[in-house]
Amino acid sequence: MLTLFRLPQAGGKPTPPAARRTIHSGDTMIRAIVTDIEGTTSDIRFVHNILFPYARERLAAFVSAQQYVEPVSTILDNLRTEIAAPEASAAALIDTLFRFMDEDRKST
16 A cells, blocks of 8 residues: 655645545555656755755664664665775764765756
């Protein structure tokens, strides 16, 4: 089952439950839907004012809890390669990710 809803514009209200759509996908489990929202489907202020603060509040706890679990461990190893710091600790990588957010850096 997948519930679709629209994220609010910065300062807006979320989609009311009556407007949400639920899709039953049978045996198929949708794990994630990734969209390019920055300036494409949403005002860029939404990314900076809503999504970045949301991620910033949760990033350290998430990385600390998931650093040894796939796919997070591979993602962190890729980040170590990107910043040329193969021995970087989780704390150092979290700081790097905060810096990337501050710089609005695009990193895949």
